[in-house]
Amino acid sequence: MILPPATLGMLGGGQLGRFFVTAAHEMGYQVWVLDPDRNSPAGQIAERHFCVAYDDYAVLDEFAAGCAAITTEFENVPADTLDYLAKFVPVRPGAGAVAVCQNRIAEKSFLRDNGFPHGPFVAVHSENDLKTVPAELFPAILKVACFGYDGKGQATVNNVEEALIAFGHFKGEHCVLEQRLPLDYEVSVVLARDGNGRVACFPTGENRHTRGILDVSIVPARTSACLKSDAEDVAARIAEQLGYIGTMGVEFFVSRGRLMVNEMAPRPHNSGHYTLDACVTNQFEQQVRALCGLPLGEARAHSASVMVNLLGDLWYDGDTYREPDWARLYAIPSLKLHLYGKHHARPGRKMGHFTLIGDDPEAVQQAALAARAAIGIRDE
Numbered sequence: 230m231i232l233p234p235a236t237l238g239m240l241g242g243g244q245l246g247r248f249f250v251t252a253a254h255e256m257g258y259q260v261w262v263l264d265p266d267r268n269s270p271a272g273q274i275a276e277r278h279f280c281v282a283y284d285d286y287a288v289l290d291e292f293a294a295g296c297a298a299i300t301t302e303f304e305n306v307p308a309d310t311l312d313y314l315a316k317f318v319p320v321r322p323g324a325g326a327v328a329v330c331q332n333r334i335a336e337k338s339f340l341r342d343n344g345f346p347h348g349p350f351v352a353v354h355s356e357n358d359l360k361t362v363p364a365e366l367f368p369a370i371l372k373v374a375c376f377g378y379d380g381k382g383q384a385t386v387n388n389v390e391e392a393l394i395a396f397g398h399f400k401g402e403h404c405v406l407e408q409r410l411p412l413d414y415e416v417s418v419v420l421a422r423d424g425n426g427r428v429a430c431f432p433t434g435e436n437r438h439t440r441g442i443l444d445v446s447i448v449p450a451r452t453s454a455c456l457k458s459d460a461e462d463v464a465a466r467i468a469e470q471l472g473y474i475g476t477m478g479v480e481f482f483v484s485r486g487r488l489m490v491n492e493m494a495p496r497p498h499n500s501g502h503y504t505l506d507a508c509v510t511n512q513f514e515q516q517v518r519a520l521c522g523l524p525l526g527e528a529r530a531h532s533a534s535v536m537v538n539l540l541g542d543l544w545y546d547g548d549t550y551r552e553p554d555w556a557r558l559y560a561i562p563s564l565k566l567h568l569y570g571k572h573h574a575r576p577g578r579k580m581g582h583f584t585l586i587g588d589d590p591e592a593v594q595q596a597a598l599a600a601r602a603a604i605g606i607r608d609e
């Protein structure tokens with residue numbers, strides 16, 4: 230067990246890293262953050278911020294020498310960096326598990342080879358792979374295999390010709406072509422797994438996306454107990470199969486009543502932010518616990534909740550850039566506002582979120598939608 234006041238290392242300095250730093254500080258640890266962004270939200274509040282590239286090996290040596298264990302919040306940290314650091318200090322999750330989640334071809338192949346439910350897809354390495362795609366796969370979505378997030382690097386295509394054009398736009402980057410599924414709704418499971426193989430799932434959440442970006446998470450999900458427990462079971466088996474240690478998120482589609490895995494995130498997940506305010510233990514404390522070899526905390530939700538993301542769009546009133554009217558949100562006693570300390574708002578950038586909590590799920594949903602409208606988020 231790694232106990233306070235040990236120093237923990239965090240690769241990546243976004244909001245997920247910032248919440249990790251806060252959780253670790255509350256538990257008595259110190260944190261060093263490595264992230265190339267000078268204004269990194271996590272770097273601002275860590276004991277030290279190493280503002281360098283993820284493959285700056287001289288600095289990685291110094292980083293590893295000062296940390297008792299290292300984790301990540303950014304799924305695109307090169308797997309080689311994780312492997313390198315693991316020579317000196319425990320790195321959790323391990324490079325192998327992260328590598329599967331970093332590449333959509335590896336991820337979908339992992340799901341297929343291990344019998345997890347997923348939608349039809351083909352791996353696309355070259356134009357030839359597209360020319361032989363069966364017509365039933367269309368309409369489909371072409372997604373770049375690496376570095377896509379929040380709906381970026383994706384194109385909807387209706388036939389082989391359109392797929393070839395989109396593949397050209399992606400400059401020949403390897404892709405997956407997925408059948409576009411009719412979605413009833415989407416759910417996700419955030420869980421933690423410790424080094425002894427014990428898994429604690431947070432309750433399944435229901436997610437609404439707008440333009441490919443998470444907009445609202447509702448917990449408990451408004452679906453059957455059976456579907457929720459199936460999702461938790463599949464997510465736990467994925468973590469086991471990956472030998473995963475830490476907090477991870479598994480996104481699912483529900484299509485024509487069937488549960489299918491969409492993707493995995495080898496880190497805490499945006500749809501798990503509700504755990505900060507509605508659960509006995511939050512997803513970041515679980516990440517600290519799993520990293521340090523502590524027993525996992527209780528994952529039970531003590532309240533119903535709705536989480537609403539605050540994107541950079543909210544800072545723009547037409548062409549005018551201004552701070553949103555936070556007083557409107559602070560007027561609501563059961564609302565918890567979290568702002569990430571990012572210096573500049575860009576449309577689509579995740580700047581913060583708020584969570585409404587309460588005993589009655591329906592009342593919480595209504596209050597959250599009213600708060601969302603009050604701060605100026607319009608439905609599309």
Ligand code: ADP
Nearest residue numbers: 370377378379380381407408409410438441492
């Ligand atoms: P990201 O890495 O950007 O989160 P996802 O693959 O999760 O990428 O896609 C973002 C969103 O786009 C999904 O949550 C879902 O709403 C929609 N989407 C993605 N793939 C499909 C699909 N095959 N069929 C239907 N909708 C999809």
Ligand code: MG
Nearest residue numbers: 379480491492
């Ligand atoms: Mg996603």
